[in-house]
Amino acid sequence: MSSLQILNACKSYGTVEVLKDINLDVQSGEFVVFVGPSGCGKSTLLRTIAGLEDITAGEIRLGGKRINDVDAAKRGVAMVFQSYALYPHMTVAQNMGFSMRLAKAPKKETEERVRTAAHILQLEKLLERKPAQLSGGQKQRVAIGRAIVREPKVFLFDEPLSNLDAELRVQMRAELAQLHRRLGNTMIYVTHDQVEAMTLADKMVVLNGGKVQQVGHPLELYDNPDNMFVAGFVGTPRMNFIKARVLETGIGGITVEYLSDHSGGRLQLPLKNITYGAEAEVWLGIRPDHVKLCEASDAKALPLTISFIEELGDSTCLHGALPNATKLSVLTHGGRRAEQTPVTIKIDPERVFVFDRNGERIRD
Amino acid sequence: MTGLKRNFSRITPWSVAKWAAALCIAFVMVFPIWWMFNVVFADPGVPASLNPRLYPTSLSAGIENIKQVLSETGFLRAYYISVAYTVLTIAGVLLIGSMAAFEFALFRFPGARILFALVMLSLMVPTAATLIPTYLVVAKLGWLNTMQGLVVPGLASAFGLFMLTQFMKSIPQEMLEAARLDGATHFQLYWFIALPLSKTALVTLAILTFMKTWGNFIWPLVISQKPELFTVSQVVSLFNAPLSHTTVDVVMTANLLAAIPPLVFFLIFQRQIVEGIASSGTKG
Numbered sequence: 042m043s044s045l046q047i048l049n050a051c052k053s054y055g056t057v058e059v060l061k062d063i064n065l066d067v068q069s070g071e072f073v074v075f076v077g078p079s080g081c082g083k084s085t086l087l088r089t090i091a092g093l094e095d096i097t098a099g100e101i102r103l104g105g106k107r108i109n110d111v112d113a114a115k116r117g118v119a120m121v122f123q124s125y126a127l128y129p130h131m132t133v134a135q136n137m138g139f140s141m142r143l144a145k146a147p148k149k150e151t152e153e154r155v156r157t158a159a160h161i162l163q164l165e166k167l168l169e170r171k172p173a174q175l176s177g178g179q180k181q182r183v184a185i186g187r188a189i190v191r192e193p194k195v196f197l198f199d200e201p202l203s204n205l206d207a208e209l210r211v212q213m214r215a216e217l218a219q220l221h222r223r224l225g226n227t228m229i230y231v232t233h234d235q236v237e238a239m240t241l242a243d244k245m246v247v248l249n250g251g252k253v254q255q256v257g258h259p260l261e262l263y264d265n266p267d268n269m270f271v272a273g274f275v276g277t278p279r280m281n282f283i284k285a286r287v288l289e290t291g292i293g294g295i296t297v298e299y300l301s302d303h304s305g306g307r308l309q310l311p312l313k314n315i316t317y318g319a320e321a322e323v324w325l326g327i328r329p330d331h332v333k334l335c336e337a338s339d340a341k342a343l344p345l346t347i348s349f350i351e352e353l354g355d356s357t358c359l360h361g362a363l364p365n366a367t368k369l370s371v372l373t374h375g376g377r378r379a380e381q382t383p384v385t386i387k388i389d390p391e392r393v394f395v396f397d398r399n400g401e402r403i404r405d
Numbered sequence: 406m407t408g409l410k411r412n413f414s415r416i417t418p419w420s421v422a423k424w425a426a427a428l429c430i431a432f433v434m435v436f437p438i439w440w441m442f443n444v445v446f447a448d449p450g451v452p453a454s455l456n457p458r459l460y461p462t463s464l465s466a467g468i469e470n471i472k473q474v475l476s477e478t479g480f481l482r483a484y485y486i487s488v489a490y491t492v493l494t495i496a497g498v499l500l501i502g503s504m505a506a507f508e509f510a511l512f513r514f515p516g517a518r519i520l521f522a523l524v525m526l527s528l529m530v531p532t533a534a535t536l537i538p539t540y541l542v543v544a545k546l547g548w549l550n551t552m553q554g555l556v557v558p559g560l561a562s563a564f565g566l567f568m569l570t571q572f573m574k575s576i577p578q579e580m581l582e583a584a585r586l587d588g589a590t591h592f593q594l595y596w597f598i599a600l601p602l603s604k605t606a607l608v609t610l611a612i613l614t615f616m617k618t619w620g621n622f623i624w625p626l627v628i629s630q631k632p633e634l635f636t637v638s639q640v641v642s643l644f645n646a647p648l649s650h651t652t653v654d655v656v657m658t659a660n661l662l663a664a665i666p667p668l669v670f671f672l673i674f675q676r677q678i679v680e681g682i683a684s685s686g687t688k689g
Binding site: 091092093113114115118119120122123124126127128129130139140143144187191 | 577579580582583584585586587588589593597598601602604
């Protein structure tokens with residue numbers, strides 16, 4: 042049993058609250074990713090689970106047992122650090138077997154565990170090398186191997202791929218996913234890279250300002266975000282947000298206007314049973330993928346002045362502004378467009394998310 | 406041919422001046438040692454004659470001089486005392502300094518800054534000012550004429566603490582955290598992580614402590630009046646005493662024997678000594 046529960050956890054440094062009432066349930070064998078911008082508290086949360094920081098209030102339970110006061114070494118967790126934190130004066134084998142040496146485990150058992158971990162990570166030929174003689178990817182593997190040797194209940198990863206180049210990062214990402222499948226352990230992974238989070242996670246925890254914003258499967262968060270922060274954070278390119286005014290609400294949906302003087306600036310949204318006052322201000326969220334280029338003759342067409350274009354090969358991202366200076370990005374597939382000539386676009390009302398003035402999602 | 410040309414093209418008036426200055430300084434440094442060697446290995450009276458020779462003239466006379474000093478004085482015992490004094494001081498300075506530096510550099514505790522500042526303040530107090538108070542403390546402890554009286558007061562090295570603290574500050578916190586998660590106790594963090602990672606600084610401090618301790622004259626002189634506890638520098642001073650009737654070649658033999666260990670030490674560790682002096686900004 043290596044399930045993990047975090048109940049009403051808070052953490053403060055003096056008057057600064059870093060974690061605010063965190064509640065989380067991690068099932069045994071799950072790959073959970075904490076994601077959020079810098080300073081959102083994701084690393085601190087991981088460190089409290091590891092026992093490197095104490096929580097100020099609340100409870101952390103591992104395998105059903107409260108571990109708040111249990112020493113870091115005895116919690117049954119192993120952590121892989123961003124900087125690898127390998128011991129430079131020890132060989133790869135000594136690094137990996139250090140925990141066993143401290144535990145005064147029999148030499149034979151230590152060697153066997155190190156060999157097994159080295160085999161999993163293809164490190165057999167590097168066992169006698171010192172960390173300085175390894176590449177970034179190899180160092181990261183050794184750090185993971187060190188964690189595997191400990192046979193922990195929970196693996197903790199603190200932005201482990203941040204120091205690697207883009208190509209190696211993609212490769213290591215795939216290897217980590219394979220490792221999780223192979224070991225089947227509970228893994229908690231911290232990253233600020235939402236692509237990394239979406240590709241690895243069984244469960245994604247989006248944090249901002251020390252609070253959990255939403256927990257769920259990555260695609261659930263992408264398709265059904267609870268608030269503007271999650272909607273904006275999950276997905277690349279970032280979701281467009283347009284300020285709009287409610288014109289009328291009815292059984293069939295609500296009508297909002299985000300651009301007067303244009304018939305396309307008015308949308309009939311299929312949000313039923315909404316009792317939202319007329320003239321209320323709302324935010325419309327639309328992913329760049331769901332804004333379509335159209336002919337100028339289209340009844341719902343809106344002009345978009347292009348400011349810059351990102352050619353991504355299989356797709357092109359157009360960044361521009363509507364006539365009322367609202368910024369808008371459009372992701373097109375197939376067609377290539379190097380010139381910054383104005384285009385006309387239209388928004389698919391079926392794919393529009395509506396948020397209230399506080400950024401909370403309005404659902405029917 | 407082109408290589409030779411290139412080598413010659415590097416010779417400039419400035420480089421010639423630099424080399425000339427370096428050779429002059431080297432001559433000034435080496436000549437006394439050579440002269441000492443020359444006096445020891447010469448027939449009696451030759452080096453001090455009106456027509457002195459600048460090279461050794463008699464190997465047997467030198468060996469006789471060495472035999473005489475080693476057999477008729479307490480020189481061998483003084484060697485033993487000096488070596489024990491130096492080795493114990495180095496071991497103690499490294500152990501105490503590294504333990505204190507480990508705490509100051511890597512952990513926060515109440516009063517750490519004030520404590521560290523106090524220790525650093527002691528660097529500004531000259532040794533002469535602390536000599537009598539230290540002597541009184543040692544005397545009260547009943548440690549006069551003992552090895553512990555000789556060694557213990559020299560173990561607290563403010564300079565060593567400063568150097569090791571600065572060095573240990575560069576050890577990443579994540580490495581200590583990784584070791585903590587691996588199950589290391591506080592002492593094991595020090596022993597298995599901080600100490601091996603500070604090897605360079607420890608070697609430098611050991612060398613500087615050797616240089617300071619081997620040549621230390623005043624403290625052994627103050628603390629031990631018993632000939633059994635005389636260090637090499639004290640024994641050499643006896644040869645140079647105003648009323649001693651020893652001849653110049655015997656005095657020089659004693660000086661040569663006293664200079665050999667630091668010379669050998671310097672030849673072995675010259676790279677580390679130069680690096681240590683450069684990094685610590687001190688000559689110990």
